[in-house]
Amino acid sequence: MDPNKSETNIKAAADALVARAAVAAAVFSQYDQEQVDRIVAAVARAGTARHIELARMAVEETGMGVFEDKVIKNLFATESVYNDIRDVKTVGIIGDNPATGIMEFAEPLGVILGITPITNPTSTVMFKCMIALKTRNAIVFSASRNALKCSNEAARVMYDAAVAAGAPDDVIRWVEDPSREMTQALMTHPDVALILATGGMGLVQAAYGSGKPAIGVGPGNVPVYIDKSANIDMAVNDILMSKTFDNGMICASEQAVVVHQDICKAVEARFVSQGAYFLKPAEVAAVQDIVIDPAKQSMSSKVVGKNARQIAELAGITIPPNTRLLLARLAGVGEKTPLSREKLCPVLGYYVAEDLDEGINLCTSLTHFGGLGHSVSIFSQDPVAIEKFSRNLNAGRILVNSPSSFGGIGDVYNRLRPSLTLGCGTGGRNITTDNVTVTHLLNIKRVSKRMVNMKWFCVPPSIYFEPGCLDVFFTHEIKDMGVKRAVIVCSESAMREGITDRVAGYLKAAGIQSSVFSDVKSDPTVETIEAGVAMLNKDRPDLIIALGGGSPIDAAKAMWLMYEHPEFSFDDLRLRFMDIRKRVVKFPALGKKARLIAIPTTSGAGSEVTAFTFLTDSKTGKKYPIVDAAIIPNVAIIDPNLVLTVPASVTADTGLDVLAHALESYVSVAASDYTDPLALKAIQLVFEYLPAAHRDGSDKLAREKMHNASTIAGMAFTNALLGINHCLAHILGATFHIPHGRANAFVMIPVIRYNAALPNKFPSYPNYTSPKGKDRYLEIAAALKLDTSTPEKGIDALVSAVAQLKKTLGVPASLREAGVPEAEFKAKLNFMAETAFDDQCAGANPSYPLVTDLVKLLEESYG
Amino acid sequence: MNCELTASKINPQVNLMALSGRLAVETEAQVRPLLVQAIQKSPHGLIIDLKAVNFVTSAGLRLLLEVYKSAASSGTRIAMIRPQPEIYKLFKLASLDTTFSVHETEDEAVKAIGG
Numbered sequence: 005m006d007p008n009k010s011e012t013n014i015k016a017a018a019d020a021l022v023a024r025a026a027v028a029a030a031v032f033s034q035y036d037q038e039q040v041d042r043i044v045a046a047v048a049r050a051g052t053a054r055h056i057e058l059a060r061m062a063v064e065e066t067g068m069g070v071f072e073d074k075v076i077k078n079l080f081a082t083e084s085v086y087n088d089i090r091d092v093k094t095v096g097i098i099g100d101n102p103a104t105g106i107m108e109f110a111e112p113l114g115v116i117l118g119i120t121p122i123t124n125p126t127s128t129v130m131f132k133c134m135i136a137l138k139t140r141n142a143i144v145f146s147a148s149r150n151a152l153k154c155s156n157e158a159a160r161v162m163y164d165a166a167v168a169a170g171a172p173d174d175v176i177r178w179v180e181d182p183s184r185e186m187t188q189a190l191m192t193h194p195d196v197a198l199i200l201a202t203g204g205m206g207l208v209q210a211a212y213g214s215g216k217p218a219i220g221v222g223p224g225n226v227p228v229y230i231d232k233s234a235n236i237d238m239a240v241n242d243i244l245m246s247k248t249f250d251n252g253m254i255c256a257s258e259q260a261v262v263v264h265q266d267i268c269k270a271v272e273a274r275f276v277s278q279g280a281y282f283l284k285p286a287e288v289a290a291v292q293d294i295v296i297d298p299a300k301q302s303m304s305s306k307v308v309g310k311n312a313r314q315i316a317e318l319a320g321i322t323i324p325p326n327t328r329l330l331l332a333r334l335a336g337v338g339e340k341t342p343l344s345r346e347k348l349c350p351v352l353g354y355y356v357a358e359d360l361d362e363g364i365n366l367c368t369s370l371t372h373f374g375g376l377g378h379s380v381s382i383f384s385q386d387p388v389a390i391e392k393f394s395r396n397l398n399a400g401r402i403l404v405n406s407p408s409s410f411g412g413i414g415d416v417y418n419r420l421r422p423s424l425t426l427g428c429g430t431g432g433r434n435i436t437t438d439n440v441t442v443t444h445l446l447n448i449k450r451v452s453k454r455m456v457n458m459k460w461f462c463v464p465p466s467i468y469f470e471p472g473c474l475d476v477f478f479t480h481e482i483k484d485m486g487v488k489r490a491v492i493v494c495s496e497s498a499m500r501e502g503i504t505d506r507v508a509g510y511l512k513a514a515g516i517q518s519s520v521f522s523d524v525k526s527d528p529t530v531e532t533i534e535a536g537v538a539m540l541n542k543d544r545p546d547l548i549i550a551l552g553g554g555s556p557i558d559a560a561k562a563m564w565l566m567y568e569h570p571e572f573s574f575d576d577l578r579l580r581f582m583d584i585r586k587r588v589v590k591f592p593a594l595g596k597k598a599r600l601i602a603i604p605t606t607s608g609a610g611s612e613v614t615a616f617t618f619l620t621d622s623k624t625g626k627k628y629p630i631v632d633a634a635i636i637p638n639v640a641i642i643d644p645n646l647v648l649t650v651p652a653s654v655t656a657d658t659g660l661d662v663l664a665h666a667l668e669s670y671v672s673v674a675a676s677d678y679t680d681p682l683a684l685k686a687i688q689l690v691f692e693y694l695p696a697a698h699r700d701g702s703d704k705l706a707r708e709k710m711h712n713a714s715t716i717a718g719m720a721f722t723n724a725l726l727g728i729n730h731c732l733a734h735i736l737g738a739t740f741h742i743p744h745g746r747a748n749a750f751v752m753i754p755v756i757r758y759n760a761a762l763p764n765k766f767p768s769y770p771n772y773t774s775p776k777g778k779d780r781y782l783e784i785a786a787a788l789k790l791d792t793s794t795p796e797k798g799i800d801a802l803v804s805a806v807a808q809l810k811k812t813l814g815v816p817a818s819l820r821e822a823g824v825p826e827a828e829f830k831a832k833l834n835f836m837a838e839t840a841f842d843d844q845c846a847g848a849n850p851s852y853p854l855v856t857d858l859v860k861l862l863e864e865s866y867g
Numbered sequence: 868m869n870c871e872l873t874a875s876k877i878n879p880q881v882n883l884m885a886l887s888g889r890l891a892v893e894t895e896a897q898v899r900p901l902l903v904q905a906i907q908k909s910p911h912g913l914i915i916d917l918k919a920v921n922f923v924t925s926a927g928l929r930l931l932l933e934v935y936k937s938a939a940s941s942g943t944r945i946a947m948i949r950p951q952p953e954i955y956k957l958f959k960l961a962s963l964d965t966t967f968s969v970h971e972t973e974d975e976a977v978k979a980i981g982g
Binding site for chain 2: 026027028029030031033034114172173174
C-alpha cells in the first residue's frame with residue numbers, strides 16, 4: 005500500500021477537511037436570511053451559467069448517459085430547486101403561530117457530509133450545495149471515484165460563487181482522493197453533523213451503520229401499471245421519454261411495465277410505432293446476460309447509462325434502426341427472472357395482467373424485489389383504480405399519469421418538492437419517504453409560550469324559581485314545549501308527598517301522557533339505571549321529568565343518556581380523565597329523543613343544574629361521577645314549596661352539602677370570575693339561613709333561600725369543580741353509610757386547614773399560577789364579615805364558623821363522636837385514602853393530595 | 868474602528884483593547900497592525916473586549932487566531948471578554964472558546980491571565 009495513503013494520513017486529511025468546514029459552519033451561523041439568500045441566488049446563477057460544460061464533463065468522465073439530458077438535470081438542480089427554495093424561511097424565526105403560542109426558529113446542523121453518485125454526479129452536487137447553503141450548513145463532498153473530476157468541478161463552481169457573494173471560507177469542501185478508508189473516516193468524524201447519502205446500497209448502509217445521523221436513499225425497482233382506462237398514447241410517450249432520459253439513469257425511472265390485458269395489444273402496437281422493440285425469447289436471454297451480472301445478482305455496470313443500440317451490440321443481437329427502448333416479456337418476478345430487477349438503462353420488463361388486482365400484485369412483487377418504498381407509477385383515468393393502487397403499494401412517490409423519472413424528482417410534472425435525493429422510508433431502510441430538501445437540513449427550535457386552557461360556563465338554558473313556580477310552569481310553559489309523552493323519574497318520598505301525582509295531573513290536563521318510574525333509592529346503581537332505561541325504551545317518552553333529591557335526578561340524567569345513546573357502555577362513560585376536554589370518550593349531544601326537566605325536592609345536591617351524575621357500582625360500592633355538559637337538564641324548576649316538609653336532619657345534611665359545594669368551588673384551581681360570585685353568595689345564604697331552615701321547617705323565607713343556595717352552588721361547582729372534601733365524603737359515606745352532606749361536614753374543617761396551608765404537592769394546571777388556598781378562604785371569611793385582621797385569625801374564624809354551624813345543626817363534631825367504630829375505621833383507613841385519591845374530584849383541589857395527606861385528613865376527621 | 872489601548876483598572880500591568888463592528892476582510896488591514904502593536908506593548912497580558920463586535924467573518928476569525936498565535940509565541944497571554952451571543956456561539960461551534968480564553972468580565976479575564 006502506498007505509504008502516502010496510510011491510515012494516519014487519511015485520518016489527518018479527513019480531520020483537516022472537517023475542521024475547516026466546521027469553522028465555516030460556525031461563522032455561517034451568524035448570517036441572517038438576507039445574507040443567506042443572496043449567496044443561494046449567486047450560487048444558482050453560477051450553476052446555471054456552467055450547466056453545459058459540467059454536463060459535458062460528466063458524460064465524458066463517466067461514459068454514461070446523454071449529454072443533452074445531463075444538461076437538463078443540471079438546470080433542474082439549479083433553476084428548479086432554486087425556484088422551490090428561494091422564498092422558504094430557513095434562518096431565524098421561520099414560524100409563528102399565535103393560536104398555538106409556538107414560535108419556530110431554524111438552527112443549522114453544522115457540517116454535512118454529502119455523498120454523491122456516478123449516475124447524476126454534477127446535478128446532485130449542485131442540488132446539495134443549494135440546500136446546504138440555504139440552511140446555513142457547510143458541506144464536504146465525497147463523490148463517486150468514477151465521476152470525481154466533474155463532481156469536484158461542480159463543487160468548485162458553487163464554492164467560488166458562494167464566497168464571492170459573502171459566504172464563509174471553506175463552506176464547501178471536497179475529497180480530492182477518495183477511498184473507502186477516507187469515506188469511513190469522514191462518516192465517523194465527530195464533527196460531521198449529518199451524512200446525506202445518495203448512492204448505492206452499500207454506501208447508504210455504511211452511512212446508517214456509522215452511528216451518525218444520516219439521510220439516505222434506497223434503490224428503486226419502479227413498476228408502471230397501465231390501467232385499462234389509461235390514455236395509451238400518453239402512457240407510451242411518457243414511459244419512452246422517461247426511460248430513455250439520460251439513458252435511464254434516474255433511480256425513479258420505470259423498470260417494468262405491467263399492462264391490463266384488455267389494452268395490451270394496443271399498448272404493444274403503440275410502443276413499436278414509437279421506437280420500442282420487443283425482444284424475442286432468445287434475445288431476452290442474451291440481453292439478460294449482459295444487463296444483469298449473474299455473480300453480483302444486480303445490474304451490470306457495463307450497461308448503466310448506455311443506450312439501446314449499445315446494449316444490443318453488447319448482447320450481440322440485431323434491432324431495428326432508431327430503436328430507443330428494449331422490452332422483455334417476462335412472466336415471474338425474482339431471482340429466476342433476472343430482468344425483473346432494477347436496470348438503469350433503456351431495458352424494461354413487460355408483463356400482462358388479467359385485471360387490476362393482478363396488476364397491483366405484480367407491482368407489489370416488483371417493489372419488494374429491490375425497490376420497496378421508492379416509487380411506483382400508474383396510468384389511469386379511473387379514481388377507484390388509482391385509490392386501490394395507492395392504498396396497496398408501499399412507495400414514497402406514487403406517480404399518476406406522469407413519466408416516473410421526472411415525476412419522482414418533483415416539480416416538473418407535479419408539485420412534489422424538487423430533489424435528487426429521494427427517501428424510501430423503512431422499505432428502503434431510510435428515515436423518510438420525502439423528497440429531501442431544505443426542511444431536512446434544519447434543527448427546528450420551538451419556543452412554546454404558556455397557554456391556558458379554555459374554560460366554560462354551562463348551566464341549563466332555563467331555570468325557573470320562586471314559590472309556586474312548579475304550578476305556573478306545568479300550567480303554562482309546559483304547553484309550549486310541544487311534548488306528548490312523559491316519564492316521571494322520582495323518589496319514593498316524592499310519591500308519598502303527592503308531588504308526583506300533582507305533576508301527572510298537570511301533564512294530563514295539558515294532553516301529555518305520563519308514566520312513573522319510582523324505583524330509585526339513594527345512591528342509584530347501574531341496575532337502577534338499566535331498569536329505568538328499559539322503561540324509557542318501552543314508553544318512548546319525549547319528556548323526562550326528574551323529581552326528588554339528588555339521587556332521582558342523577559338517575560334520570562344517566563337514564564336519559566343511555567336512552568338516547570344505547571351504543572355507549574357504562575364502562576366507557578366512567579373512564580378517568582385528566583383534562584375534561586381531552587377525554588377519551590366524547591359524550592354525544594342529547595335531546596334528539598327527549599328533553600329533561602329536573603325538579604329538586606331537597607336543598608340539595610344541585611344536580612338539577614350540573615353536568616354531573618353519580619352512580620354506584622353495586623359490586624364494589626364505588627361511586628363514579630359521570631361528567632359532561634351534555635347531561636345538564638334542559639329545564640330546572642326551583643320551587644321552595646316542595647321542601648317545606650323536609651325533616652330537620654335531612655335539611656341539615658343537604659344544607660351542609662351545599663356549603664361543601666360552594667366552599668370547594670371557590671378554592672378550586674378551576675374557579676373563575678363566573679363561578680366566584682355564585683359560590684360566595686351560596687356560602688352567605690347557607691350561614692344566614694340554614695340554621696333557621698333546620699330549626700323551623702315551615703320558615704318559608706329560610707327554605708326559599710336554602711333552595712336557591714343549593715341551585716346557585718350547583719351552578720358554581722358544575723363549572724369550577726370540587727375537591728378533596730368530596731373525594732373523602734364519597735368514600736366515607738359509602739363505607740360507613742353516612743349521608744353525603746354529613747360526610748362532607750366531618751372532613752370539612754381538616755380540609756380547610758389543609759388547603760389553606762402550603763401544598764405538599766402543587767397542582768399542575770396552567771390557569772393556576774401560585775398557591776391561593778389561604779387567600780381564597782380569607783376572601784370567604786371577609787364575605788362572611790369574620791375577623792380577618794391577620795391571615796391566621798381569618799382562617800381560624802372561618803373554621804370556628806363552620807364548627808359552630810355544625811353544632812347548631814346537631815352534627816357530631818367528629819366521626820368518633822358519631823359512633824364510627826375505631827377498629828373498623830383504622831382497618832379501612834388506607835383503602836379509603838386510596839379510593840379518595842382515585843376520585844375524579846381530586847384534580848381541582850388547590851393542593852394536589854398525596855395518599856398520606858388523605859390518611860391524615862381522615863384521621864383528623866375521626867378525632 | 869477605534870482601537871485604543873488602555874490599562875486595566877483591575878491590574879494596570881494588563882492592557883485592554885476594545886474592538887467594534889465587523890471583523891472582516893475590510894477591517895483587517897486597519898486592525899491587524901493595531902493588534903500587533905498592542906501585543907508588543909503588553910508583555911504581561913492583553914484583554915480584547917468584544918462587546919461592540921457584531922460580526923466575525925472567516926477572515927476576521929483568521930485574524931483572531933493569528934493574533935492569538937503571535938501573542939503566544941511572544942509570551943503575551945491573551946483573553947477575550949464580553950462576546951455578543953452570536954459571537955460566543957460561533958466560538959463554541961468552532962471549539963475556540965477555551966483556546967481564546969473567553970470570559971464575561973474583565974475581572975475573570977485578569978484572573979485567568981494570572982495577573
